[in-house]
Amino acid sequence: MDLQIVLLLGQDGITSGAIYALLALALVLVFAVTRVIFIPQGEFVAFGALTLSSLQAGKLPGTLWLLIGLGAAVAFADISWALRHHKMRRVPLILFYNCGVPILLAGYLLAVSPATLPQPVQVALTLAMVVPIGAMIYRLAYQPIAEASVLMLLIVSVAVHVALIGLGLLFFGAEGSRTTPFTDMSFQIGDAVLQGQTVLVVVASLVLIVALYFYFERTIYGKALRATAMNRTGARLMGISANLAGRLSFMLAALIGAFSGVLIAPITTIYYDSGFLIGLKGFVGAIIGGLASYPIAAAGAILVGLLESFSSFYASAFKEVIVFTLIIPVLLWRSLTSRHVEEEE
Amino acid sequence: MKLKAVAIRILALAGAGGTSLVYADINVGVTLSATGPAASLGIPEKNTFALMPTTLGGQKVNYIILDDASDTTTAVKNTRKLISENKVDAIIGSTITPNSLAMIDVAAEAETPMISMSAAAKIVEPMDAKRAWVFKTPQNDALMAAAIVDHMIAAKVKTVAYIGFADAYGEGWWNEFSKVAEAKGIKIVANERYNRPDTSVTGQVLKILSAKPDAVLVGGAGTPAALPEKSLKEKGYKGQMYQTHGVANPDFLRVCGKDCEGTILPAGPVLVADQLPDNNPVRAVALEYVGKYEGTYGKGSASTFGAHAWDAGRLLANAVPVALKKAKPGTPEFRKALRDALEGTRNLTLAHGVASYSDKDHVGFDQRARVMVKIENGGWKLVH
Structure with a gap:
């Protein structure tokens, strides 16, 4: 064990940790705003990565059909709501956002050959396909039971997770995929080689975290989300729609997930079911932050990444055991230091 | 009705x-x-x-x-x-x-x-x-493991590292392979595990590199078996790579790409049916299935x-x-x-x-149930 190995393991741990940190932030955000423990968070990682790789292979990704299908279901639900409340004027807008936009996207993808597009366009198309799915899932699965208990919302999360895993297998097949790297650069630091792609992951994660910070501090929607997280009823009295906040937080979670997937797809093989484990490690980070504190959750996620990297060197067979055992002392410490408030029955 | x-x-x-x-x-x-x-x-x-x-x-x-x-x-x-x-x-x-x-x-x-x-x-x-x-x-894994060890001996491999799935597949291969390899005088210098959906095997790969083996055997199946091999190549490993017959599908070639060129693995003859000699009885049946x-x-x-x-x-x-x-x-x-x-x-x-x-x-199988295959130009090539 010399310095070079420590450096390489550290670099590897921080790269995975950066991704876990992004997911931990998304989990904290969703939980704070909607009280949903968002188990399917990881699926967006897999969907983002595999959608991009389908595009690069010149295939129409299955997520497009999912988007169209969910869009139609949301339109149906929203229009029947509008009819019942005599708000006919909303119908064209509902149709445009939920059916028109996905169909335009499908038309565009059918018209061009996606494999020949420049990489940034492929990434943009991937995000355009995967991100709205987050909001649509909120509308269909969570909004009707938004006032239910945390346990009920958790059970729905498990159901959504299982459904998305099944769809992932159907869309992308059982075997994994990789995407072409964004950069082939590598840097020489002492004896260690630093891959440009891993630097990109860390930098992009940092940029996203800073962007999220400004979003929450400086924009009206970000502030509305924060207000809802602090006090749902109070926020509603101030005219902030809980439904809007829910959709927005899920859309952000999907954006973070899909973006993480796009980032890591060139450095590792992603499978239709990879997301769950990645999301789970983000969840360990979020738990360290008590599902409430963003900075502690991010730091916890980096810790998980480092722990994973070093334990894979010392005891590879027990890597997952070590990572997930971490949660027990953390839970103990949290339950000893914080007063438990009984949730509504 | x-x-x-x-x-x-x-x-x-x-x-x-x-x-x-x-x-x-x-x-x-x-x-x-x-x-x-x-x-x-x-x-x-x-x-x-x-x-x-x-x-x-x-x-x-x-x-x-x-x-x-x-x-x-x-x-x-x-x-x-x-x-x-x-x-x-x-x-x-x-x-x-x-x-x-x-x-x-x-x-x-x-x-x-x-x-x-x-x-x-x-x-x-x-x-x-x-x-x-x-x-x-x-x-049986033993039949395939013996084939790998024979190939290693012919290629004058003295030390070998093993990295396999942390499940029944990787464990089974480890048992069979370590038994045969040690009996034939090949020294196993590292024994690592990883999980199928892992996104990184840097730790395991660094440990293998520090043991400096002549060859590395990956005990994995399907596309997940590509990850250690790609990581080893990325970190500059130059020795011979071996895989098991679990990787014998087109997706593995797609994911591993040029990093897997030159990899040797044992496989059922059906994998290279069209390259089998005409007098091999398996050829006709295998070609019928593939067709x-x-x-x-x-x-x-x-x-x-x-x-x-x-x-x-x-x-x-x-x-x-x-x-x-x-x-x-x-x-x-x-x-x-x-x-x-x-x-x-x-x-x-x-x-x-x-x-x-x-x-x-x-x-009921004998030696006719396995062939050695090399990955060449993104395809499977029968090794004679």
């Missing part, structure tokens, strides 16, 4: 006085892992059943295919369902070893012959009263895993006519006769080799 059909059948049976069972189809129950972690193996197997013969020995065959989601409990549940509800005459399955092991008790209890499509030797060894009902089509599969599912889609299912079908096709002479389908006597007929299989050419069973050996 359904009731009426059943009534007509009963009448017909009664009319025939039970002397001729015109309506007694042969029912073959199949449970395989078309979803879950083993889906990449289970899907080609499932596809293969669509190509199977619809009659055996002049009798109609029904294949009842259930998915066990790579889950042991579901596999056992499926087996019970197939036996009690569908009254199957034989069971084919499952895709993975833990499922197959768990199914042995159920199949033996119901005295139903079972043909497993998973690899581990312990499915049919040591032979006992229960395993007498169980056969399997994939080669049929790719005719239906597209060029380059055939894999060795589907061929294990095909071989199970061939074993049945060979045994059913013998059993039909002794008893009628749907009876315990027929299942017993079918088991005896399966065990009586001699020199039957399959897509994966030539099988001769005995009351001690329910795998």
